[in-house]
Amino acid sequence: MDYKDLKPGKMELLVLGTGCPKCKALDKAVNELVAELDLQANVRKVEDIMEIMQFGVMRTPALVVNGKVVVSGRIPNKTELTSFLTR
Amino acid sequence: MSLVKTPLLSASDVLKKNKRIRLIAAISLVLPALLLLYYFLVPIADFFIYELFGLTSGTHLAESLHFFIYDTLKILILLFLISSLMGVVNAYFPVERLRVYLATKKMYGLQYLFASFFGAVTPFCSCSSIPLFIGFVNGGIPLGVTFSFLITSPLVNEVAVAMFLGLFGVKATLIYAGSGILLGALGGFFLGKLKLDRYLSDWVKQIQTNSAQVSQQWEAEKTAFIDRLPGIISEGWNIVRKVLVYVLIGIAIGAAMHGFVPENFFTGYLSADKWYAVPLAVILAVPMYANAAGIVPVIQVFVAKGVPLGTAIAFMMAVVGLSLPEATLLKKVMTWKLIGIFFGTISVFIVLLGYLFNLIL
Numbered sequence: 001m002d003y004k005d006l007k008p009g010k011m012e013l014l015v016l017g018t019g020c021p022k023c024k025a026l027d028k029a030v031n032e033l034v035a036e037l038d039l040q041a042n043v044r045k046v047e048d049i050m051e052i053m054q055f056g057v058m059r060t061p062a063l064v065v066n067g068k069v070v071v072s073g074r075i076p077n078k079t080e081l082t083s084f085l086t087r
Numbered sequence: 088m089s090l091v092k093t094p095l096l097s098a099s100d101v102l103k104k105n106k107r108i109r110l111i112a113a114i115s116l117v118l119p120a121l122l123l124l125y126y127f128l129v130p131i132a133d134f135f136i137y138e139l140f141g142l143t144s145g146t147h148l149a150e151s152l153h154f155f156i157y158d159t160l161k162i163l164i165l166l167f168l169i170s171s172l173m174g175v176v177n178a179y180f181p182v183e184r185l186r187v188y189l190a191t192k193k194m195y196g197l198q199y200l201f202a203s204f205f206g207a208v209t210p211f212c213s214c215s216s217i218p219l220f221i222g223f224v225n226g227g228i229p230l231g232v233t234f235s236f237l238i239t240s241p242l243v244n245e246v247a248v249a250m251f252l253g254l255f256g257v258k259a260t261l262i263y264a265g266s267g268i269l270l271g272a273l274g275g276f277f278l279g280k281l282k283l284d285r286y287l288s289d290w291v292k293q294i295q296t297n298s299a300q301v302s303q304q305w306e307a308e309k310t311a312f313i314d315r316l317p318g319i320i321s322e323g324w325n326i327v328r329k330v331l332v333y334v335l336i337g338i339a340i341g342a343a344m345h346g347f348v349p350e351n352f353f354t355g356y357l358s359a360d361k362w363y364a365v366p367l368a369v370i371l372a373v374p375m376y377a378n379a380a381g382i383v384p385v386i387q388v389f390v391a392k393g394v395p396l397g398t399a400i401a402f403m404m405a406v407v408g409l410s411l412p413e414a415t416l417l418k419k420v421m422t423w424k425l426i427g428i429f430f431g432t433i434s435v436f437i438v439l440l441g442y443l444f445n446l447i448l
Binding site: 018020049050052053056057058059060073074075076077079 | 177178182183186215217218219221222223225290294314317318322419
């Protein structure tokens with residue numbers, strides 16, 4: 001991933017998942033929270049397995065915040081998710 | 088626990104504490120209630136059939152309905168409890184550590200058993216199987232060990248275990264899970280000996296050659312167990328909800344057969360002394376894509392009406408362990424040839440296992 005062209009302060013959020021129901025649920029939760037908290041963020045769902053594997057994730061769904069895997073293998077609850085997105 | 092006096096609790100801490108207390112209270116009420124319900128299922132089913140519906144004991148309809156109500160409730164309770172339990176295990180299962188362990192330690196063949204066991208305790212989600220497969224390959228774990236995981240992952244899962252436990256009892260469940268794990272270990276060992284690495288997809292081969300002993304760690308889990316519990320339990324409940332319709336259909340078919348198909352109906356065609364019964368059951372099962380939840384109640388009736396347990400277990404394993412949707416998923420990481428070898432090997436092993444059980448059980 002290339003982050004150079006991003007504006008400073010703008011978060012890059014990737015939801016990793018091959019398309020299972022849980023991955024979709026995480027994607028939805030992240031998008032809703034970004035809207036609710038009015039965050040400056042790009043949210044992208046990564047479904048390509050090769051790209052997912054670049055993050056070394058073995059369990060999907062996973063959430064990547066600015067290139068760093070913060071959670072993998074489960075859907076975090078709202079409190080957790082908020083803490084991931086607001087620090 | 089620190090001995091330092093904590094400052095006054097903030098408002099959010101109080102809220103969190105209240106939430107925890109409510110959770111513990113809810114669990115200590117619901118869990119005994121479920122266990123009580125489980126314990127008194129027969130009288131409850133009896134009450135519904137004979138008192139409420141006023142059916143006469145011994146009729147086909149009464150028997151079928153009794154089977155339906157009793158088994159549905161029993162299986163749903165088991166399914167919920169086992170799924171939640173598996174969720175807890177899984178939440179704390181150190182996958183990354185296991186990967187490093189499998190890749191670095193010399194274990195004289197035990198690594199196949201470990202990988203196979205790991206496949207059994209991870210909740211089966213086809214979408215997680217492939218990332219785990221790649222993760223293993225990427226971590227420098229031999230292909231055979233990776234296959235062990237891949238075989239057991241769909242074969243022994245929480246739904247199959249709960250269904251077996253509810254319909255066949257503890258002994259058959261242990262046999263099913265134990266032999267499934269053994270099958271994964273032996274199958275992986277055998278496939279590893281065949282040196283099949285050249286039949287992986289090109290990009291996976293590339294990953295394999297570039298594999299490093301990854302020990303990359305991301306932030307450790309900080310959330311406390313008690314705060315993760317609601318998520319785990321609701322996940323367990325989700326599994327129940329997702330398979331509910333299959334359970335109902337399977338049990339309905341099973342119940343109908345139970346009451347109306349004559350005793351020993353299948354004995355003539357599928358008994359243990361017919362050599363072709365086991366291979367036939369496996370061949371019939373491979374193209375069948377049925378949920379474990381839907382297929383076990385039907386198999387239970389087969390067994391009750393004279394099909395030997397070994398044949399039934401072989402059939403069940405072939406249905407859940409080998410499926411066309413799984414083959415399509417595997418296509419992302421393997422060539423068709425490798426998928427063929429993979430499926431062929433497991434089929435042969437399942438057939439052998441079926442014969443073995445028919446002999447000893």
